[in-house]
Amino acid sequence: MASRLPDPGPDERAHSDRLLQLLREQIASHGPMPFAQYMERCLYAPGLGYYSAGKTKFGEAGDFITAPELGGLFAQCVANAVQPVLAMLGDRADFLELGGGSGAFAEAVLKASADAGTLPRRYLILEPSADLRERQRDRLAAALPADLNARLAWLDRPPEENWRGVLFANEVVDALPTTRFTLRAGEVYEEHVTLDGEGRLMRTDRPADALVAGAVRHLERDLGRPFEDGYRSEVLPQLPYWVQAVAGTLEAGLMLFIDYGYVRREFYLPERSDGTLMAHYRHHAHADPLHLPGLNDLTASVDFTALAEAGNSAGFGVAAYLPQAQFLLASGLQAAFEQAYAQAGDDLARQRLAQQVRRLTLPEQMGERFQAMLFARGLPALPLAAELLAADQGGRL
Numbered sequence: 322m323a324s325r326l327p328d329p330g331p332d333e334r335a336h337s338d339r340l341l342q343l344l345r346e347q348i349a350s351h352g353p354m355p356f357a358q359y360m361e362r363c364l365y366a367p368g369l370g371y372y373s374a375g376k377t378k379f380g381e382a383g384d385f386i387t388a389p390e391l392g393g394l395f396a397q398c399v400a401n402a403v404q405p406v407l408a409m410l411g412d413r414a415d416f417l418e419l420g421g422g423s424g425a426f427a428e429a430v431l432k433a434s435a436d437a438g439t440l441p442r443r444y445l446i447l448e449p450s451a452d453l454r455e456r457q458r459d460r461l462a463a464a465l466p467a468d469l470n471a472r473l474a475w476l477d478r479p480p481e482e483n484w485r486g487v488l489f490a491n492e493v494v495d496a497l498p499t500t501r502f503t504l505r506a507g508e509v510y511e512e513h514v515t516l517d518g519e520g521r522l523m524r525t526d527r528p529a530d531a532l533v534a535g536a537v538r539h540l541e542r543d544l545g546r547p548f549e550d551g552y553r554s555e556v557l558p559q560l561p562y563w564v565q566a567v568a569g570t571l572e573a574g575l576m577l578f579i580d581y582g583y584v585r586r587e588f589y590l591p592e593r594s595d596g597t598l599m600a601h602y603r604h605h606a607h608a609d610p611l612h613l614p615g616l617n618d619l620t621a622s623v624d625f626t627a628l629a630e631a632g633n634s635a636g637f638g639v640a641a642y643l644p645q646a647q648f649l650l651a652s653g654l655q656a657a658f659e660q661a662y663a664q665a666g667d668d669l670a671r672q673r674l675a676q677q678v679r680r681l682t683l684p685e686q687m688g689e690r691f692q693a694m695l696f697a698r699g700l701p702a703l704p705l706a707a708e709l710l711a712a713d714q715g716g717r718l
Contacts, residue, residue, distance in 0.1 A: 601618040
C-alpha cells in the first residue's frame, strides 16, 4: 500500500488483524470468497466490521464526511422536499431513515419539520450497527426536546406492517456489498478473495454463477454492446430484492435516495475499465480493498438506472431524478441559506455556511457527483415542488 496513507495505531492494527484472521479461517474452510461476501464481512462482521465496531466514521475525526455532517442546510432541503407528502398523508405518516450515521440528519430534519408543522408520527431509524445506534441515541437525547425524542424509534429490520410516509437513504446504496465481474474470452467471471502461499489476501477470478452472469448479460443488452475482454466493474444483482425488502411495505408515500453515481451508460464507459470501487481511510481515498480490512470504508458508485429498475420492480414509479445541486436548489437551498446567514452570530459562522453551500453544490464537490432519485407509490397526486419536477432529468436513465 502506498506510503501516503496514514499508519494505523497499535489498537487499530490489532483490530484489523482479528478480522483478517477470521477471513483467513473462512477462506481456508470454504475456498475463495466472492468479493461481495468479503466486502460484507469487512463492513458488517459483528464487532469487527467497519460499521459494526466502535471507530469514529463520520466527520473530521473519521474517514469521510457526508452531506448531513456539513451542517443543517442539506437536511432542511430534504425536509422541504418531502413536507408536502407528509402533509398529504396526515397524522399517519412516518419517516424512515436507512442508516442514521451520526444522528445529525435526524436532528436537523426533526427540528425543521417541527418548525414547519409537518412532524411525522414517528421518526424511524433502521440501523444495523449497535455502536452507531448508541451514538445516535446519545446525540439526539441531548439535542432534541422530549416531545421530539418521543417520536424516535430504532429498527433492527424493515417494517413488517404496511405503513405510509417517506423513506430516505443518503449514501446507503454505495455501501451495499457489490459483486465484481470481468470478462474472459467472452465469458463472465466473478472476482473472489483468496490467500496466497504466505497467507496474504489476494484477488482471483472464477466463473460466474447464473445470477451474476445473467446480471452482466442484462447490462450488455441494455447498453447495446458487449463488454471487452478484461473489462472489470461492479454490479448489484441483489438490488431489486434489497429494495423490495426495505420498502415493500411502504404502501403510500415517497422514497428518496441520494448517493454518488451515474446513469448506466456513464457507469460502464469503456474507459472506466476497472470499475468504481474505492476504499476510504482517514479522509484518504485509495483503490486497494484488501488493505487493513475492517478499518476502511468500502464503496462503489451507484448505477442509477439499476436503482430505477429495482424501484419499478418493487411497484414504485420514478418521480424525479436530478443532480444533488439541482435537487437542493429546487428544494429551497437559497432561502435556507439566507435565513441561516441572517441568524449567524459571527463572520466565522457565515463563512462556514458559505463553505457548506459550496461543498453541497459545486460540480467538483458533491453537486454533480451526487444524484437524487425520488420514487412514489400510492399517492392520489404527486405533491412535489414545481421547481423540483421542472429540473427532472429522468430521460437520461
